[in-house]
Amino acid sequence: MSFYDFTGSQDPQQEDEHYMRLALQEAEQAYTQDEIPIGAIVVSKGRIVGRGHNLTEQLNDVTAHAEMQAFTAAGQTIGGKYLKDCTLYVTVEPCVMCAGAAYWMQIGAIVYGASEPKRGYSSHNSNLLHPKTVIRKGVLAEQCAALMKRFFATKRS
Amino acid sequence: MSFYDFTGSQDPQQEDEHYMRLALQEAEQAYTQDEIPIGAIVVSKGRIVGRGHNLTEQLNDVTAHAEMQAFTAAGQTIGGKYLKDCTLYVTVEPCVMCAGAAYWMQIGAIVYGASEPKRGYSSHNSNLLHPKTVIRKGVLAEQCAALMKRFFATKRS
Numbered sequence: 683m684s685f686y687d688f689t690g691s692q693d694p695q696q697e698d699e700h701y702m703r704l705a706l707q708e709a710e711q712a713y714t715q716d717e718i719p720i721g722a723i724v725v726s727k728g729r730i731v732g733r734g735h736n737l738t739e740q741l742n743d744v745t746a747h748a749e750m751q752a753f754t755a756a757g758q759t760i761g762g763k764y765l766k767d768c769t770l771y772v773t774v775e776p777c778v779m780c781a782g783a784a785y786w787m788q789i790g791a792i793v794y795g796a797s798e799p800k801r802g803y804s805s806h807n808s809n810l811l812h813p814k815t816v817i818r819k820g821v822l823a824e825q826c827a828a829l830m831k832r833f834f835a836t837k838r839s
Numbered sequence: 840m841s842f843y844d845f846t847g848s849q850d851p852q853q854e855d856e857h858y859m860r861l862a863l864q865e866a867e868q869a870y871t872q873d874e875i876p877i878g879a880i881v882v883s884k885g886r887i888v889g890r891g892h893n894l895t896e897q898l899n900d901v902t903a904h905a906e907m908q909a910f911t912a913a914g915q916t917i918g919g920k921y922l923k924d925c926t927l928y929v930t931v932e933p934c935v936m937c938a939g940a941a942y943w944m945q946i947g948a949i950v951y952g953a954s955e956p957k958r959g960y961s962s963h964n965s966n967l968l969h970p971k972t973v974i975r976k977g978v979l980a981e982q983c984a985a986l987m988k989r990f991f992a993t994k995r996s
Contacts, residue, residue: 743911744920744943754900763901778967779939786901786936806965810935 698793701725701771702822705795708735708748709773709829715740719829722748722772724756724765724789731768732756748772749780753787765789766814773826775802775819781810791816795826855950858882858928859979862952865892865905866930866986872897876986879905879929881913881922881946888925889913905929906937910944922946923971930983932959932976938967948973952983 701723708721712735724732734751738744749772756765769791770776770784776794781803784792792815803810811817858880865878869892881889891908895901906929913922926948927933927941933951938960941949949972960967968974 738920742918742920743914745907745910745940750902753902757900761899763895763899777939777943779936779943782934782936782939783902786934806963806967808963808965810963 698771698818698821701730701769702773702793702795702826704730704733705771705773706822706825706829708733709826712736712748713829713833719833720748720772720774722752722770724752724768724770726756726760726765726768731759745779747777747780749776750783753783753789757787763787769793771821773822774798774830775804777801778803778806778810784815785810785812788812789815791818793818793821795819795821795823796830797823855928855975855978858887858926859930859950859952859983861887861890862928862930863979863982863986865890866983869893869905870986870990876990877905877929877931879909879927881909881925881927883913883917883922883925888916902936904934904937906933907940910940910946914944920944926950928978930979931955931987932961934958935960935963935967941972942967942969945969946972948975950975950978952976952978952980953987954980 705721705723709719712721713719717736717739721735723730732752732755734748734755736748737746756768757763765787767790770789771793773795775798799805862878862880866876869878870876874893874896878892880887889909889912891905891912893905894903913925914920922944924947927946928950930952932955956962
């Protein structure tokens with residue numbers, strides 16, 4: 683079985699963890715580039731159509747979040763403006779901006795790893811997402827959070 | 840007096856209207872390109888550091904809002920990541936995504952024209968903006984809204 687032949691017929695939890703591991707690989711790339719280690723993958727019908735990791739330092743742009751990179755890449759790959767049949771896998775809960783972008787993209791589902799109680803979209807008492815977007819959270823949460831903690835520990839030392 | 844020599848010492852209302860007219864020029868450019876006519880300008884200490892208009896059709900990217908273009912341009916011009924000393928002038932109330940981007944940018948002020956009761960950030964019962972961001976609204980609101988109405992009227996006919 684290759685990394686790329688998921689067809690949606692697998693065990694859903696196994697599938698979520700599979701793609702989250704790929705998002706974690708993106709996050710690891712950010713880590714090695716001294717970026718806050720958040721990674722994202724967009725999947726459409728078993729095919730990876732977008733990837734991204736946080737590039738805020740490299741691009742000197744605080745809006746260059748992993749999700750924004752992955753959304754734009756997915757739109758280009760699909761050649762359409764909407765991601766209704768897609769799932770975003772992201773290692774950390776999206777912020778308000780990324781939730782707002784997901785709203786416009788009408789993304790089918792968002793699966794995230796670690797929660798972000800301070801800056802996460804769900805800290806607001808209002809549904810910022812598209813009403814049709816399905817949410818699954820806590821997938822490989824410990825690994826996703828551990829990478830963030832490891833990063834910030836190096837910054838404090 | 841040129842269009843570019845405001846120093847912040849003018850009458851504040853006059854200054855807001857001046858820059859909103861420039862944002863309206865950006866919106867007119869979007870209109871002529873068959874884009875939803877929203878325009879934005881970022882001003883820092885009397886200097887225009889970013890411009891943008893809606894490019895969602897041209898870029899085939901539903902996140903390519905006027906504000907996002909103007910923010911990225913301003914960051915490049917200033918060479919810094921934050922827009923604390925900047926004011927965003929935008930013809931229509933920003934959406935959740937753009938409010939979230941403004942949060943990360945820590946923008947000093949947002950001045951908008953027409954309200955957007957359905958998709959505007961303020962329709963959510965939660966403060967999505969940075970606590971230090973000042974808001975002024977309704978500047979040239981009629982002109983800003985009229986351009987939007989003119990655009991959507993052509994779409995329905």
